[in-house]
Every structure is written in C-alpha cells, then in structure tokens.
Amino acid sequence: DVKVTQSSRYLVKxxxxxxxxxxxxxxxxxxxxxxxxxxxxxxxLIYFSYDVKMKEKGDIPEGxxxxxxxxxxxxxxxxSASTNQTSMYLCASSLWGDLYSNQxxxxxxxxxxxxx
Amino acid sequence: KxxxxxxxxxxxxxxxxxxxxQCNYTVSPFSNLRWYKQDTGRGPVSLTIMTFSENTxxxxxxxATLDADTKQSSLHITASQLSDSASYICVVSAGYGGATNKLxxxxxxxxxxxx
Numbered sequence: 512d513v514k515v516t517q518s519s520r521y522l523v524k525x526x527x528x529x530x531x532x533x534x535x536x537x538x539x540x541x542x543x544x545x546x547x548x549x550x551x552x553x554x555x556l557i558y559f560s561y562d563v564k565m566k567e568k569g570d571i572p573e574g575x576x577x578x579x580x581x582x583x584x585x586x587x588x589x590x591s592a593s594t595n596q597t598s599m600y601l602c603a604s605s606l607w608g609d610l611y612s613n614q615x616x617x618x619x620x621x622x623x624x625x626x627x
Numbered sequence: 628k629x630x631x632x633x634x635x636x637x638x639x640x641x642x643x644x645x646x647x648x649q650c651n652y653t654v655s656p657f658s659n660l661r662w663y664k665q666d667t668g669r670g671p672v673s674l675t676i677m678t679f680s681e682n683t684x685x686x687x688x689x690x691a692t693l694d695a696d697t698k699q700s701s702l703h704i705t706a707s708q709l710s711d712s713a714s715y716i717c718v719v720s721a722g723y724g725g726a727t728n729k730l731x732x733x734x735x736x737x738x739x740x741x742x
Contacts, residue, residue: 515670553716553732554671601670612720613659613678618670 514538515619517602523625530589532622534602543585544603544616545569545577554601560585592626599623629654631719633733641741644707648736650700650717654729658720662691662702665714665735674702674715707740714738 518533536543544559546569556569558577566577574596578586585604589596600623603616631652640646652660659678663671675684675691677700684691688705704711714735722728 551734553734555732556730603670613676615661615673615676616671618672620668620670 515602515604515617517600517619517622519622520620521623521625523627524589524592525627526592526594528589528592530592530624530626532587532589532600532602532624534585534587534619535583536585536604536617537583538604538606538617539582540604540617541582541607542605542614543579544605545575545585545587546601546603547571547598548601548621549598557587594626597624597626629719629721629729629731631717631731631733633715633717633736635736636734637737637739639739639741640707642707642709646704646707646738648702648704648715648717648738650702650733652698652700652717652719652731654698654719654721654731656721656723657695657698658722660691660693660700661718661720662689662700663716663718665716667713671716704738709740709742712738712740 514537516535524530545557546554548554555571560566560579576588599621601621602619605614605616608614634649661676662674665671674686674689677693690703693700714737716735717733719731
C-alpha cells in the first residue's frame with residue numbers, strides 16, 4: 512500500500528514565522544501535491560511537482576513556496592505565516608501523468624496548522 | 628466557469644439502508660471523474676475513477692455512475708455500515724494537458740450512518 516506521511520498532525524505557529532510542512536511518500540511516485548482544506552470550500556491546490564526540482568503553481572500559490580530536492584519528499588513553506596493560513600494541509604502523491612490522467616491520488620492524513 | 632456541485636450537503640441514514648449521493652458538474656473539457664471517501668481526521672481515499680466512456684464502476688458496496696451527456700454522477704452505497712460514516716468528495720479532472728489542466732473539487736457530502 513502507498514504510504515504518504517506528513518511530519519506533523521498538529522502545528523501551532525505565530526504570525527510572521529517561517530513554517531515548514533514536510534511530506535514523504537514511499538512508492539516512488541512521480542507526482543506530489545499540496546492542498547489546503549477549509550470548511551465549505553473543499554480542497555484547493557497550492558502547488559504540485561512532476562519531478563525532482565520541478566514545481567508548478569496551483570490555484571492558490573500566494574504566500575507559499577515548495578521544495579522538492581528528492582523524489583520522495585515534498586516540502587511546503589509558508590514564508591511569513593499569517594492568520595488566514597490557518598487550515599488543514601494535505602499532501603498527496605500519484606504515480607505519473609498530469610492532473611487529468613487516470614491515476615488516483617494518495618493522500619496523507621493532513622497537518623492541522625494554526626497561526627496565532 | 629468550471630464547477631462541481633454535490634448534494635445533499637449532509638445525510639443521515641440507518642445502518643443497513645442504501646443511499647445515493649449526487650454530483651453535478653460543469654467542466655470542460657472533461658477528462659475523468661473521481662469519488663473519494665474522507666474519514667474524520669484522515670486524508671481522502673480514492674473509491675473510483677471514471678472516464679468519459681464508462682457508465683458504471685463498482686468498488687465493493689460502492690457503485691458510481693456517470694452520465695456524460697447530462698454531466699451528472701452518482702455514488703450509491705449498498706447495505707450501509709457504521710464505517711461508511713464519512714465525507715464523500717466528487718472531483719472532476721479537466722484538460723487536454725499542460726498548464727491548462729485542472730482538478731475541480733466538490734465540497735463533499737457528509738454521511739452519518741446510525742445504528
């Protein structure tokens with residue numbers, strides 16, 4: 512079974528801090544994704560990556576950056592955390608293909624981030 | 628505008644009963660439609676992925692249907708169990724490739740199965 516592991520289940524940070532969210536997958540997947548999930552809004556794509564050192568903006572990239580130095584690891588960075596970034600953050604991976612391909616995405620269990 | 632709408636927003640049923648969740652979409656060009664199950668406090672888990680040419684797809688007690696003409700999909704759950712209590716998310720994938728690709732997420736139907 513695919514395992515997508517997010518480093519923290521809960522995280523509390525202060526406004527203005529630089530925040531790192533880490534995600535690791537163990538199935539040699541090409542694609543990795545970062546989403547945020549807010550009540551009533553569903554999942555929204557922040558960034559995704561097709562390969563090592565490669566990244567593409569999703570629908571809401573403002574205030575975020577990402578890093579993919581190794582195939583199995585995809586990091587989400589909040590450069591200067593703000594209260595409106597309080598949310599559930601979900602990482603996902605898929606085997607290959609673009610967003611329209613027929614490969615399912617495998618999700619981690621999320622990091623609930625609170626910015627005070 | 629690409630949109631995915633799910634109904635109902637929430638649903639309560641008794642254990643052992645069947646139920647059907649709806650997903651309507653206005654997405655172009657259509658590539659595929661996915662149903663995910665998300666337990667409370669967990670990440671979504673893929674149930675089915677259906678392409679334009681597929682009308683029905685089953686995964687155990689879950690059966691998804693797709694009508695590409697009317698742009699509607701449904702997820703039917705047979706003989707519900709307490710473990711079916713979860714949020715069910717419909718996702719439509721659109722695009723021919725490249726930077727125009729999009730995944731459009733519905734906001735989910737919250738299902739509660741009661742004993």
